[in-house]
Amino acid sequence: MNAQNVGRYRCIMRYFYEQHQKLRYWLKPQEVYDGVAAFGLLEEDYTLDQCQKDLNQLVEWGNLVPRHDGGRSATVEEYLRKKFRYQMTPYAVEIERLVAGLEKIRGYGGSLEPSLFENIAGDLDLLESAAGQFPPGVAVSLWEKIYGDFIKLTENASDYIASLQSSKVEELMLTETFLAYKDSVTRYLQDFIQGLQRQAYKIEAVLAAMDPDIVNTFLVNVQRDLAARPLLDDPVDPEEQLERLRQEWQSMLRWFAGREGENSDVYFLEQTTKDTIARIVRNALRIQEKHRLGVSRRRELDYLGKWFFALDDIKQSRRLAAHVFALYRCRHFQGLDERGTDNADISMWQVGPNIRELRSRSRKRLRDTGSGSIKEQRERQQRARERFLLAQQEEMAVLQAYLKRREVRISDLDPVSSRERYYLLYWIGRCMANKSRRILTPEGIGISLEMPAGRERARLECDDGELDMPDYLLKFTSGMGERHEQNR
Known part of the structure; x- marks a missing residue:
């Protein structure tokens, strides 16, 4: 394919x-030369000698096989020149057949033939009824x-399914021309689905229930017939042939x-076919809806309004509205959920609402209405x-109470309030973030944290639940003592 005179070689092989x-x-060289010249694709100065050289090159590459022609010579040149006839090798025949097939491809092609399911089901019934035993020559024909x-x-x-999912068909489904094919394609797919459901699952049951001995006997008979x-070529190993079957x-x-x-x-083929039918129907409905956009629906809305006006029960009105308008469009908001409590057992319906201010996302600039007043923020x-x-006073009161005790262990604490628990966890977190496990509050009170020696744990009782945590030891010192230790 990448030779210098590829055009001449291709014409010869196609002929x-x-x-x-x-x-x-x-074929003789003269017949090849006349046939290639009839194509009209080569240069006018192409001669028989060049054709002979091309034939020799194709023989060297293994595309052609020569055979001596022992016929009588009509001229002196034919007598002096060795006469050969040429034939294509099996590889060359397959390559040309492949190239010819590629030239005929127009899309994916394919078809959906439910009759093939019936043929396979009938042949399997015949195989099972004969218990795999057939006269010579019958088993291989049935298997083929x-x-x-x-x-x-x-x-x-x-x-065929791939052709329906190609980009060209996708573009066709979005045009009005597709409406002319919609009914025929849908009916074609539905007939295939019905044939598949009637016969494919029957074939599945027959194959699953068939005795392996019957299958083995049948395949042995097929191998015997093969x-x-x-065969004049190299014989095939019987074991390899049976394994392939x-x-x-x-x-x-x-x-x-x-x-x-x-x-x-079979299941995936059925689902894919059903999805294709649904996609065809959706596209057809979408195209039809575009035609209906310009149609006035005043009479329908007038009838609907009278229907609502005639209802006396609000429940019936809401039911009618649900059938006509369906659900309203939902809007999702993202942000911090301010529940007001740490208890996970409280439902969202038991806490207050979270108020969020919504602003317009329109890109149109609103017209300036003039200067606005400055709001008073003093209150x-x-x-x-x-x-x-007030929060500072509460925290200071808790600090003073713990400062009097000097040391506080979590396991020794009485039930505490949720606010006091918040302060404890806040101090523990600050101490854990410091390498020295010590902090100094703005009020001048030093807090140091000691980890439990044996990883003991304690249960802190609060007014809104219990908290399982390590049994920390908190030590509280006044500001003077803390500064004195730091200076030392």
Whole structure:
């Protein structure tokens, strides 16, 4: 494909392949030259000698096989020149067949044929009724029919489903032209689904319940028939051939019945087909809705309004509104949930609401309405100051009470309030964040923390629950003593 004269080689190989299709296998150089020249794709100065050189090169590469032509010579040149006929090698035939097939591809293609399920089900019933025993030549024909229908079913179905999910079809589904195909495609898919549901699960049950001895006997008979066919090429090992047949049977069994703990491919094919039908219907409805956007619905709304006006019960009105308008659109807000308590057992309905101010997200700038008044914040600041001073007094009272005791162990504490528990946890957290396990409060009281020696734990009782925590020891000292220790 990357040779210097690739154009000439391709024309020669295509001419050989066309003649091969017509059962003309051996060709003379003159016939090849005339056929390539008839294409009209090569230079006008292309000669028979160049054609002969191209044939020799293709023979060297293994694309052609030469054979001496022992016929009589008509001219002196033919007598002096060795005459050969050329034939394509099997590899060259397959390559040309592949290239010819690629030229004919237009999309994925494929089809959905429910009749293949019926054929496979009938052949499996025949296999089971005969217990795998068949006369010579019958078993291999039955197997080729079963496995051939299976391969045709899987490949065509996967190609057709893939074609419906291609970008080209996706674009077609968004246009009004798709409405003309919607009914026929949907009916085609529904017929396939019905055939699959009637026969595929029957095949699954037959394969799962079939005796392994019957299957083994049948495959042995198939291998016997294949071995009876005369092959001039290298013979195939019977054990390898039988193992290949068993693997093909297992692949068919896995496709219909699945593995242990896994769904079968039939199930996925059914779900994919159903999803495709739903997607086709959704796109069709979306296109039809676009046409209805410009249609006046005044009569429908007038009828609906009279219906609401005629109802006397508010419950009936709400029920009608639910059927007509469905649920309202939900809005989700993100932020800190201020519950007001640390108790996790309290429901959200038992706490107060969290008030959030919503601002417009519109990019349009609102028209300036002039200067606004300055709000008086003195009262709010005074209330905040009073709350802060009250909290300071509460914390100072707790500190003074603990300072008198000098040492406080968590296990020795009586039930405390939620506010006192907050202060304890706040001091413990500050001490844990310091390497020296000591802190000094703004009031000049020093607090030091000692960890429990044996990792003992204590249960702190509060007015809103119990807290399980390590049995810490807190030591409280006055500011003078703390400064004296620091100076030392």
